[in-house]
Amino acid sequence: MHGLRARDHRAGHAGDAFRPRVVRFLVDRCVGRRTAEWLRDHGHDVLEARLLGPDPGDRALLEVAESAGRVLVTIDTDFGELIYLHDVPHAGLVRLPDVPAAQRIAIMSEVVERHGRTLEDRAIVTIRGGRIRISEPPAQA
Secondary structure (H helix, E strand, O other): OHHHHHHHHHHHHHHHHHOOOOOEEEEOOOOOHHHHHHHHHOOOEEEEHHHHOOOOOHHHHHHHHHHOOOEEEEOOOHHHHHHHOOOOOOOOEEEOOOOOHHHHHHHHHHHHHHHHHHHHOOOEEEEEOOEEEEEOOOOOO
16 A cells, blocks of 8 residues: 555656646846747746836846746846846846747747746756756855
């Protein structure tokens, strides 16, 4: 009987890997509406920066994302500097600096599917030259 429970327990975890993961995102206005709409249409909790009013600036946007527990999606490269050099708190970051608009949805699909759990752990994901790089977040006080 104990062996059956162990099998059932493992099977439950394996099923979790195939269940779509819901990620909370804040999509920067530079990323575009189509990417935000696609994420929303696929069950993610999406807030678009364009709906927050005038552009508050990079630091303020990163702080909004962090306080709301949202992974910031952007094409802007300045956010990495804010996180690593200025220790601005964050809830995760996806940077798409050289990803053409037509490819952003496919890339975000892959990022969420393969790295959803990593995003929940405040990782910094950068897509450059068709490669996905995952960086551990700096320790926050």
